[in-house]
Amino acid sequence: MTDNLSVEQRGLRESATYDRTTIAAIQRAAETGIYDIRGWGAKRKLPHFDDLLFLGASMSRYPLEGYRERCDTDVVLGGRNAKYPLHLSTPVTIAGMSFGALSAGAKEALGRGASEVGTSTTTGDGGMTPEERGQSKHLVYQYLPSRYGMNPDDLRKADAIEVVLGQGAKPGGGGMLLGQKISERVAGMRTLPQGIDQRSACRHPDWTGPDDLAIKINELREITDWEKPIYVKVGASRTYYDVKLAVHSGADVVVVDGMQGGTAATQEVFIEHVGIPTLAAIPQAVQALQKLGVHREVQLIVSGGIRNGADAAKAMALGADAVAIGTAALIALGDNDPRYAEEYEALGSAAGYYDDFQDGRDPAGISTQDPELSARFDPVLGGKRLANFLRVMTMEAQTIARACGKAHLQHLEPEDLVAITIEAAAMARVPMAGTNWIPGTGL
Numbered sequence: 001m002t003d004n005l006s007v008e009q010r011g012l013r014e015s016a017t018y019d020r021t022t023i024a025a026i027q028r029a030a031e032t033g034i035y036d037i038r039g040w041g042a043k044r045k046l047p048h049f050d051d052l053l054f055l056g057a058s059m060s061r062y063p064l065e066g067y068r069e070r071c072d073t074d075v076v077l078g079g080r081n082a083k084y085p086l087h088l089s090t091p092v093t094i095a096g097m098s099f100g101a102l103s104a105g106a107k108e109a110l111g112r113g114a115s116e117v118g119t120s121t122t123t124g125d126g127g128m129t130p131e132e133r134g135q136s137k138h139l140v141y142q143y144l145p146s147r148y149g150m151n152p153d154d155l156r157k158a159d160a161i162e163v164v165l166g167q168g169a170k171p172g173g174g175g176m177l178l179g180q181k182i183s184e185r186v187a188g189m190r191t192l193p194q195g196i197d198q199r200s201a202c203r204h205p206d207w208t209g210p211d212d213l214a215i216k217i218n219e220l221r222e223i224t225d226w227e228k229p230i231y232v233k234v235g236a237s238r239t240y241y242d243v244k245l246a247v248h249s250g251a252d253v254v255v256v257d258g259m260q261g262g263t264a265a266t267q268e269v270f271i272e273h274v275g276i277p278t279l280a281a282i283p284q285a286v287q288a289l290q291k292l293g294v295h296r297e298v299q300l301i302v303s304g305g306i307r308n309g310a311d312a313a314k315a316m317a318l319g320a321d322a323v324a325i326g327t328a329a330l331i332a333l334g335d336n337d338p339r340y341a342e343e344y345e346a347l348g349s350a351a352g353y354y355d356d357f358q359d360g361r362d363p364a365g366i367s368t369q370d371p372e373l374s375a376r377f378d379p380v381l382g383g384k385r386l387a388n389f390l391r392v393m394t395m396e397a398q399t400i401a402r403a404c405g406k407a408h409l410q411h412l413e414p415e416d417l418v419a420i421t422i423e424a425a426a427m428a429r430v431p432m433a434g435t436n437w438i439p440g441t442g443l
């Protein structure tokens, strides 16, 4: 009788190659004949910030006193060419997420939360909403291949411009917004038909290479009277070369988004199999900036899987000037909240697993355009929650920096880090803990 025995007690063994998730994916594809699209970022385990540890000071280094000694967190972004660079109080910024992917209330809340702590937020593939502009002290305006919602007046209303060449979740791929989220307002802003699936371009229409980017950046500077910093955002893949080319093209700030980076809707196969981990991308980007002699003069913003102050501090120790968060910001707003557990289950998901941002049925009212669901979301409360989270992230990063003896987050350096896996040591180019071995460098 095996009736009351668990799977393990019956001696059954799950295949590592054909595990249950793989079997379900094959079955789903066989039933539907369509590939899986979802939001969120890579779910597979990848070398990440958790594989790095800080070497807190004790005797050979001198720590700073937790609550008494200063540890500054401010950062200036885009001073290379722009008349008005961004002066932020914390290096934790909000990544570009589109109105369309997110409800207008969620976009407003991102602006509110970011402004409360003196950081920036970013538009997305879908243009600038008045609510978002109104509530954002520092608003970065994305200039994307799709050009949805793009107009020169909004460029001038922005505080900085981000030319998006790619995203970590899908380097080489274009945007996607399914018909159920193309409401009258979203359609109006994007000049698209309502209710019809939209797939946007993977490259700019007037782009055949880096020379065109240089021309484009100059054009954007002229339109905005050389006032605004110009960022260039790339998905992490051939990062060393991409960062070099972005700098040569005139970028004031380079944004590198690693493969753990979130998305609103992309093919699952893309999310899990294209790009390189954030950890591997940072040293490549820093090396490119150093090679050109512009590290710190051209700022580096890193995103992709940044979840807390330790991740932010590690990215900065590896050479980033600032970080950007997407998924963690949505969670702070209330995404995947256990309060909606029953509703997630009714959608075939669960709180903590919900990634169907493409579906437009988000019970938390964040990744939806449904008027009833959106009405559940309170932008003021959401903004407060996000501000709290950003404050906590900043204080966590400060705590670590002080322990490493640093009076500014930007003083963190690779020397403060060790790795606990060989993969992370090789990618981040820091030694394995307790050794001076950095795999792959011969050091």
Ligand SMILES: Cc1cc2nc3c(=O)[nH]c(=O)nc-3n(C[C@H](O)[C@H](O)[C@H](O)COP(=O)(O)O)c2cc1C
Pocket (backbone or CB within 6 Å): 039, 040, 041, 095, 096, 097, 098, 101, 102, 123, 124, 125, 126, 142, 164, 166, 167, 168, 233, 257, 260, 261, 262, 263, 264, 303, 304, 305, 306, 324, 325, 326, 327, 328, 357, 367
């Ligand atoms: C809901 C959602 C919508 C997004 N929309 C855009 C977009 O319009 N343009 C863009 O460049 N990136 C977009 N991204 C990617 C983010 O800008 C950022 O690169 C990514 O979320 C960072 O990784 P993280 O989510 O792990 O923090 C989106 C991400 C999410 C989660």
